[in-house]
Amino acid sequence: MHDAPPVRHRRRTRLPFLTPAEVAVLLRVSPETVSKWAKQGRLDGVRTPGGRWRFRREVIAAFLAQQ
Secondary structure, three states, X not given: OOOXXXXXXXXXXXXXXXXXXXXXXXXXXXXXXXXXXXXXOOOOOEEXXXXXXXXXXXXXHHHHHHO
């Protein structure tokens, strides 16, 4: 009988994109406000194929530095 292969656990890596909820925590506003700011062009974000907003960490860090 063969031994089962070792289980490999995926490490959580810091993804370059944040969700509106994650950005909201950093900016101390609601996720709805984050999405509204993105629609208004106040925050630079991208839309996923499913229509959800995502934000680059660097963009949010720069936004925070300006505040």
